[in-house]
Each structure stands twice: as structure tokens, then as C-alpha cells.
Amino acid sequence: MTAPPTGLIAQSQADLLAVDATYLWHPWSPSRVSPDTVVATSGAGCEVFDADGRRYLDAKSSGLNAALGYGCQPVIDAISAQLSRLMTYDMGEGSNLPAIELAQRIAGLAGPRLSRTFFCNSGSEAVEACIRIARFYHAVLGATERTAIVSLENAYHGATMGAAACSAGSSPVAPEVAPTGFVTVPGPDYAAGSGSGDDAGIEHLRAHLDEHGPRTAAVIVEPVQARGARVVPDAYLRAVRRLCDEHAVLLVLDEVTTGFGRTGRMFAHQYADIQPDLLATSKGLTGGYMSLGAATTTPEVFDAFDRHRGLAGFVHGHTHSGHASACAAGLAVLGYIENANLIANVRARGAQLLGRLAELRDVPYVRGVRGRGLFVAVELDSSRRAGQVRRQSKDEGVLVRRTGASIVLAPPLIITAAEIDRIADVLVPAVLAGAELSY
Ligand SMILES: Cc1ncc(COP(=O)(O)O)c(C=O)c1O
Incomplete structure (x- = not known):
């Protein structure tokens, strides 16, 4: 086995994924990463950036844990x-x-x-x-x-x-x-x-x-x-x-x-x-x-x-x-x-998010749109369709979580009204596009 390469931070997303695929064992995953995997290298507010400088709105707070987003100085x-x-x-x-x-x-x-x-x-x-x-x-x-x-x-x-x-x-x-x-x-x-x-x-x-x-x-x-x-x-x-x-x-x-x-x-x-x-x-x-x-x-x-x-x-x-x-x-x-009165923000932004997603309730392959506060899911009829929605959202700069047939949204509690709109602007068309299964 050759020595692990160094200076990874200077490498491209594709290079990092190649090293990742050689040395890392990811939780909850097949043993190898896909070309689709985001290697996050920095973050600010509700956004993360990958090694190629692409920016993503993280609508899942990393693993539902980054409640204050990234780079919270205090x-x-x-x-x-x-x-x-x-x-x-x-x-x-x-x-x-x-x-x-x-x-x-x-x-x-x-x-x-x-x-x-x-x-x-x-x-x-x-x-x-x-x-x-x-x-x-x-x-x-x-x-x-x-x-x-x-x-x-x-x-x-x-x-x-x-x-x-x-x-x-x-x-x-x-x-x-x-x-x-x-x-x-x-x-x-x-x-x-x-x-x-x-x-x-x-x-x-x-x-x-x-x-x-x-x-x-x-x-x-x-x-x-x-x-x-x-x-x-x-x-x-x-x-x-x-x-x-x-x-x-x-x-x-x-x-x-x-x-x-x-x-x-x-x-x-x-x-x-x-x-x-x-x-x-x-x-x-x-x-x-x-x-x-x-x-x-x-x-x-x-x-x-x-x-x-x-x-x-x-x-x-x-x-x-x-x-x-x-x-x-x-x-x-x-x-x-x-201090930032974030629980009031969660209620307001959660209501906004559920409101924006309400139109999906009538889509034949949507089984449910539900949640409380900033913990919301759109359940589809198959995990394959949900996987497609996740990928399309990612391609358009919004990271969501797929759990079974559900798309789970849990953005940071600091999220703004404009960012909620951005999530919905990407997710709603992605779900509607799910009528054509293409993956
Ligand atoms: C409800 C619930 N309980 C327990 C856990 C396990 O937490 P951890 O992954 O930190 O071990 C999780 C993680 O997703 C969870 O959502």
C-alpha cells in the first residue's frame, strides 16, 4: 500500500472522492461513495461549499445537528x-x-x-x-x-x-x-x-x-x-x-x-x-x-x-x-x-416551509407532507423516486435528506425567509419532475 497522499485540501472534489473511496468507511452507506457525494470543505450560515467551490444550501443541517448553521462565532x-x-x-x-x-x-x-x-x-x-x-x-x-x-x-x-x-x-x-x-x-x-x-x-x-x-x-x-x-x-x-x-x-x-x-x-x-x-x-x-x-x-x-x-x-x-x-x-x-430568539424563528419559518410545500399534497405519488417547526418531510411512493428528488435538489444547490421514501428537511434554526423560499423553489419542481423516473 502506498503512503496516503497529503495536502488534500488543494485537491478537487473528484480527487478527494477517489482518496475517500480508498480509505474511509462511511456510516449508513454502501461501502463506496458515489460521484454524487458532497465533500464539504467549508461552511457559513446555512451554506456549505465543496472542494470545487460549489455552494449548497444545507436544508438538513448536516446530520440534523447543525442547528445554528456553520461558522457561529460565539x-x-x-x-x-x-x-x-x-x-x-x-x-x-x-x-x-x-x-x-x-x-x-x-x-x-x-x-x-x-x-x-x-x-x-x-x-x-x-x-x-x-x-x-x-x-x-x-x-x-x-x-x-x-x-x-x-x-x-x-x-x-x-x-x-x-x-x-x-x-x-x-x-x-x-x-x-x-x-x-x-x-x-x-x-x-x-x-x-x-x-x-x-x-x-x-x-x-x-x-x-x-x-x-x-x-x-x-x-x-x-x-x-x-x-x-x-x-x-x-x-x-x-x-x-x-x-x-x-x-x-x-x-x-x-x-x-x-x-x-x-x-x-x-x-x-x-x-x-x-x-x-x-x-x-x-x-x-x-x-x-x-x-x-x-x-x-x-x-x-x-x-x-x-x-x-x-x-x-x-x-x-x-x-x-x-x-x-x-x-x-x-x-x-x-x-x-x-438571545437570537430562534424558537420564534423556527415557528415562523416552519409554517412558511409547510405552506410552500402544501401544493405537493395533491400530487398522486406524494403520500404526505408533514412536520412540526423546522422538521418537515415529503413522503413519496418509492425510495427510488425520493432518491431522484434528492439528487435533482442537490444538483440545483439544495441538500436534503432521503430516508426511505421520504425527503426530510431540517434546516438550521437560523434560516431566513428567503432561504426557505430557495428550498421550496428547488424542491417543489424536483418533486413534480419525479413524475418521470429517470434514474
Ligand atoms: C431520534 C434519534 N434518536 C437517536 C439517534 C442516534 O443519535 P446518534 O447518531 O448521535 O448516535 C438519532 C440520530 O439520528 C435520532 O434521530
């Missing part, structure tokens, strides 16, 4: 200052200032009951921590048989073993290594919308818990499903909360994608006016500037561990749990969201 400055002062300090035997401050800040935003945060590095790890906390919780209370984790069909909760096991259909775990104790039930009637009463979907969960409640540790739900931006009706979420209470089962809400303003509230579950027992967050918390995940829980859950010190407590953690510079990024991001 966040960069906060990270840089923290790196100079103390890049991190171990949370296993010690603590550090940004982690303390960020945990307190999250409690203020997620409260009143959600007041205790465990930090990790990603959304999957946040979900994994919630699963483990839920199981340990019942175990320390003596209910060792309560181990099952119930999730909804079509859910996506992450790529680590437990998180993948509660992502039936979207994140297949090889059967020979799949952990046991994970159950999937059909979800709500997503088409019912946010204002409806209980729907038939809740009966699946009710029937399941009536039979298996005493062996169930937790139910996990995304308030808006990452795969296709399906909005879980508020009434369904409230009914899930009631059922969990009736069966002494913990409710985990996965707000890895929806947390920190993405849907037009700080957390999407606030629309339903409920609180979970465990809340998993990540992406928007640091806006992609650093890697951080959080599992936030209630005093009741935490105190159960505290009262049972003899049982060794919660035996779980990571070297980078509460990484000081990542937590400094989180503090700066949350400050920016508040």
Missing part, C-alpha cells in the same frame, strides 16, 4: 476559550465547570421534574443510558423481572446495541447478536394530527401493557419520528404517559432530533404538556460544534439509585462523559438560541 469562541482554559476533566472521579453549569441549564429548560443529567457523547449513547437507567431503576427497587423496553414501529433510536434493538425496521441488528427484551408495538395514527383525541393506535400499547406490564421497564417514543418526520399526536403522547403511570413503567422520550427548539418548542413533548421520566437529547444541544449526548431524569429515578448505594448504583459511563469543551459548546448554543 459558539466557536466559547469552545476555543474552554479548550485553552481546560479542555476537559474526568467526571468519574471529579467534575468540571461547564458540565455543572450545563446540567443546571438543562434542568431549567426541561423542568420541573427533569432535573438530573447524565452526559455522554451521542444520541445513541443517550438512549442507551436511558435504557440502562430504566432497567437498573426497577432492579434497585427489587423488580428485577421488569426488563423489557417497548418501542414503536418505524422508530429510530440509534446505532448502539440497545438503541438499535428498539429501532425495529430501521436499524436491523444481526439476529445472532440482537439483545433480548426489546418489543415493538404499532404506533399511533400519525395522520390524526396534533389536536385529535386518543386514537386506535393506543390500544396496541394498552393491550401490550395489560399483558406484559409487570415485565416492562420502559416505553420509548420519539415525539416526532426521525424517519420521515411523523408527528406523534399530542393526545397519543398523553395517553402513553397515563398508561406508563398505570403500569409503573418509565416513559423515555427520545428528543435527540427534536430537542432544543427544532420543532418550535424547546422540547417537542412540551406540546403535549407532559413530562417523561427520562429524556434523551444530543444533536441540537451542541449544534454539531462538539459531540455530546444527555440523558436527563427525575429526582425519583435518581434517588432510587442513591438510596441503594449498596447495590453499586448506576454502573455506567464514558471517558468523555461531561467533556468540558463539549459542555461549553452546549452552553453557548443554548445561550444563542435564547
Whole structure:
């Protein structure tokens, strides 16, 4: 094998892709990149630039995480200052200032009951921590048989073993290594919308818990499903909360994608006016500037561990749990969201986006146009057609995400009205052009 070439930044997009194809293994991808892959070399605001200087409006916020767009100076400055002062300090035997401050800040935003945060590095790890906390919780209370984790069909909760096991259909775990104790039930009637009463979907969960409640540790739900931006009706979420209470089962809400303003509230579950027992967050918390995940829980859950010190407590953690510079990024991001009044922007721009896409509802091969805030999807009748729309949009300078047959839009929370128009001006014709499948 020859030595890797150096000075990559000076190379063209095509040259970089050739090196990429030789050395990189991309997540969630076939093993090789395509000529279509964007090698981003810089970014500013809602735009990224490739190695050939082409500019793209990033309507998917990188991996739904670049919530403040690119080059947000106050966040960069906060990270840089923290790196100079103390890049991190171990949370296993010690603590550090940004982690303390960020945990307190999250409690203020997620409260009143959600007041205790465990930090990790990603959304999957946040979900994994919630699963483990839920199981340990019942175990320390003596209910060792309560181990099952119930999730909804079509859910996506992450790529680590437990998180993948509660992502039936979207994140297949090889059967020979799949952990046991994970159950999937059909979800709500997503088409019912946010204002409806209980729907038939809740009966699946009710029937399941009536039979298996005493062996169930937790139910996990995304308030808006990452795969296709399906909005879980508020009434369904409230009914899930009631059922969990009736069966002494913990409710985990996965707000890895929806947390920190993405849907037009700080957390999407606030629309339903409920609180979970465990809340998993990540992406928007640091806006992609650093890697951080959080599992936030209630005093009741935490105190159960505290009262049972003899049982060794919660035996779980990571070297980078509460990484000081990542937590400094989180503090700066949350400050920016508040100071720039971004949640109001999300509501206005989200309504504008859904309004502009409304005309697609009548297209015969469009199965749905839906979303909440700046988390929106256009579902088509096939993933092939969705792939074509994604490619055409990219060719015209707008990056969207394809998940199955859905085109998912989640632009940075800072997006302007003119940029929303630009997304719609490209996407609507691309969907209409999808009548002719050409790929
Ligand atoms: C709802 C949800 N949960 C969990 C995850 C996993 O997060 P990560 O990719 O940071 O591990 C994702 C990522 O897309 C997600 O959308």
C-alpha cells in the first residue's frame, strides 16, 4: 500500500472522492461513495461549499445537528476559550465547570421534574443510558423481572446495541447478536394530527401493557419520528404517559432530533404538556460544534439509585462523559438560541416551509407532507423516486435528506425567509419532475 497522499485540501472534489473511496468507511452507506457525494470543505450560515467551490444550501443541517448553521462565532469562541482554559476533566472521579453549569441549564429548560443529567457523547449513547437507567431503576427497587423496553414501529433510536434493538425496521441488528427484551408495538395514527383525541393506535400499547406490564421497564417514543418526520399526536403522547403511570413503567422520550427548539418548542413533548421520566437529547444541544449526548431524569429515578448505594448504583459511563469543551459548546448554543430568539424563528419559518410545500399534497405519488417547526418531510411512493428528488435538489444547490421514501428537511434554526423560499423553489419542481423516473 502506498503512503496516503497529503495536502488534500488543494485537491478537487473528484480527487478527494477517489482518496475517500480508498480509505474511509462511511456510516449508513454502501461501502463506496458515489460521484454524487458532497465533500464539504467549508461552511457559513446555512451554506456549505465543496472542494470545487460549489455552494449548497444545507436544508438538513448536516446530520440534523447543525442547528445554528456553520461558522457561529460565539459558539466557536466559547469552545476555543474552554479548550485553552481546560479542555476537559474526568467526571468519574471529579467534575468540571461547564458540565455543572450545563446540567443546571438543562434542568431549567426541561423542568420541573427533569432535573438530573447524565452526559455522554451521542444520541445513541443517550438512549442507551436511558435504557440502562430504566432497567437498573426497577432492579434497585427489587423488580428485577421488569426488563423489557417497548418501542414503536418505524422508530429510530440509534446505532448502539440497545438503541438499535428498539429501532425495529430501521436499524436491523444481526439476529445472532440482537439483545433480548426489546418489543415493538404499532404506533399511533400519525395522520390524526396534533389536536385529535386518543386514537386506535393506543390500544396496541394498552393491550401490550395489560399483558406484559409487570415485565416492562420502559416505553420509548420519539415525539416526532426521525424517519420521515411523523408527528406523534399530542393526545397519543398523553395517553402513553397515563398508561406508563398505570403500569409503573418509565416513559423515555427520545428528543435527540427534536430537542432544543427544532420543532418550535424547546422540547417537542412540551406540546403535549407532559413530562417523561427520562429524556434523551444530543444533536441540537451542541449544534454539531462538539459531540455530546444527555440523558436527563427525575429526582425519583435518581434517588432510587442513591438510596441503594449498596447495590453499586448506576454502573455506567464514558471517558468523555461531561467533556468540558463539549459542555461549553452546549452552553453557548443554548445561550444563542435564547438571545437570537430562534424558537420564534423556527415557528415562523416552519409554517412558511409547510405552506410552500402544501401544493405537493395533491400530487398522486406524494403520500404526505408533514412536520412540526423546522422538521418537515415529503413522503413519496418509492425510495427510488425520493432518491431522484434528492439528487435533482442537490444538483440545483439544495441538500436534503432521503430516508426511505421520504425527503426530510431540517434546516438550521437560523434560516431566513428567503432561504426557505430557495428550498421550496428547488424542491417543489424536483418533486413534480419525479413524475418521470429517470434514474
Ligand atoms: C431520534 C434519534 N434518536 C437517536 C439517534 C442516534 O443519535 P446518534 O447518531 O448521535 O448516535 C438519532 C440520530 O439520528 C435520532 O434521530
